[in-house]
Amino acid sequence: MAKRIADSTVRRLSAYLRFLEDFESRGLETISSEELAQRGGTTSAQVRKDLSFFGSFGKRGLGYSVPELAGRLREILGLGKEWKVIIIGAGKIGAALAQYRGFRQRGFLILAAYDANEEKIGRKLEGIPVRDITQLERDVRQDRPDIAVLTVPAEEAQRVLDRVVKTGIKAILNFAPTQLQAPADVTVKTVNMAMELEGLSYALTNRD
Amino acid sequence: MAKRIADSTVRRLSAYLRFLEDFESRGLETISSEELAQRGGTTSAQVRKDLSFFGSFGKRGLGYSVPELAGRLREILGLGKEWKVIIIGAGKIGAALAQYRGFRQRGFLILAAYDANEEKIGRKLEGIPVRDITQLERDVRQDRPDIAVLTVPAEEAQRVLDRVVKTGIKAILNFAPTQLQAPADVTVKTVNMAMELEGLSYALTNRD
DNA sequence: TTTAACTTGTGAATTCGTTCACAAGCCGGG
DNA sequence: CCCGGCTTGTGAACGAATTCACAAGTTAAA
Structure with a gap:
């Protein structure tokens, strides 16, 4: 890949793909950058610029072919293959994630959940086996998962992350409300609800 | 408030507060911008700039008083009062949120959950009453909640949001993986897991 | 074939956020 | 009381992301 693409750009591509799939299911053939922009709360210039980093997929005067652009976006985002998670x-968040249909829909296959609590080990969480956390390293060697989702308490998050990194997993989605340190070749995305809530609190407090 | 503060700045303030609380509980009296920066994965200049938007809280040569800065940040973020949610x-995500202790800890009081499913109405979700969604408008007039958390399917999210906005609620935390449209005076924060996952997929696919 | 209405792709201009760099101020030790 | 070591607060420089603006290409209709 020639240029480094900003995180915000990738997030928008992800949003565009969602609208395209909606358009696709309604049988529409083409879409303009303006239409795409309105649905995504951005501008048509932004849409065109975002896409231009990866090539030129549109036809001047006409717009973009919906199936073609959707396909190209899936390719760019790496959604062509199945990712093992x-x-x-x-816990509760793990359970909520385990049943979230968005995973499977986009090609993310959940292999297993891990916990230290003996009462949970051996049971199923929304159909997914709960395994003993002590087996993590052995299982990873065998199953080769691509992504680890962390839904452990904040106090344990860094320790667990270090352990996960050591197994060679390069992508982590963290739900613990804490800043984590990881090597540069490991991508960590954090979903921090506490932070979002405080953002709302700030907005409510500091109105014009 | 004189200047418009960037979203990224508010998020960092929220992170700083978390470290400060950690420092506070360990009985430390002062902290430098450098220490704060290291924990938050940013730079000391960034920390100082962020804080400078709101005044000057530090002592040159010494750093910041931990309890004082924590207090000022709570004030800035509007965490002094109790917000009703x-x-x-x-569903599952609603349940996970209902039991999330981070809410209460930061002064967010969950009043109730709403659903259309008759089997759920009248029961409790992690100790929180589940009410009939048809009563939403009446209840809001009475209870005056500040924040609504949306954990409904993507297809219904916009419709539900419109209804919530009409009741006068000005802050919404959305968990549906969809872009929502709201009036300018309503703050909507979206936690979009699908987007984060696709960000990981992109990162795994486009390595150097 | 010509024209009018559209829409893309992209350099240039602009805006916004981050980093640099340093004067100003504080503290402790001699 | 003065000096050396530290750390803040903040303009200025920088860099990144967004928006502007327009040439170039497409389509449809006359």
Whole structure:
């Protein structure tokens, strides 16, 4: 890949793909950058610029072919293959994720959940086996998951992350409300609800 | 408030507060911008700039008083008062949120959850009453919640949001993986897991 | 074939956020 | 009381992301 693409750009591509799939299911053939922009809360210039990093997919005067652009976006985002996911922490959030149909829909296959609690080990979490966290390293060697989702308490998050990194997993989705340190070749995305809530609190407090 | 503060700045303030609380509990008196920066994965100049938007809280040569800065940040973020929250959608994610202790800890009081499913109405979700969604408008007039958390399917999210906005609620935390349209005076924050996952997929696919 | 109405792709201009760099201020030790 | 070591607060420089603006290409209709 020639240029480094900003995180915000990738997020928008992801949003565009969602609208395209909606358009696709309604049988529409073409879409303009303006239509795409309105649905995504951005501008048509932004849409065109975002896409231009990866090539030129549109036809001047006409717009973009919906199926073609959707296909190209899936390719760019790496959604062509199946990604194997493990969930670490079989609590309430882990359970909510385990049943989330968005995973499977987009090609993310959840292999297993891990926990230290003996009462949970051996059971199923929304159909997904809960395994003993002590087996993590052995299982990873065998199953080769691509992504680990962390739903453990904040206090344990860094320790668990270090362990996960050591197994060679390069992508982590963290739900613990804490900043994590990881090597540069490991991508960590954090979903921090506490932060979002405080953002709302700030907005409510500082109105014009 | 004189200047418009960037979203990214508010998120960092929220992160700083978390470290400060950690420092506070360990009985430390002062902290430098450098220490704060290291924990938050940013730079000391960034920390100082962020804080400078709101005044000057530090002592040159010494750093910041931990309790004082924590207090000022809570004030800035509007965490001094108790915010009343309702959850709309009593599914798995709603349940996970209902039991999330981070809410209460930071002064967010969950009043109730709402659902259309008769089997859920009247029961409790992690100790929180599940009410009939048809009563939403009446309840809001009475209870005056500040924040609504949306954990409904993507297809219904916009419709539910419109209804919530009409009741006068000005802050919404959305968990549906969809872009929502709201009036300018309503703040909507979306936690979009699908987007984060696709960000990981992109990162795994486009390595150097 | 010509024209009018559209829409893309992209350099240039602009805006916004981050980093640099340093004067100003504080503290402790001699 | 003065000096050396530290750390803040903040303009200025920089860099990144967004928006502007327009040439170039497409289509449809006359």
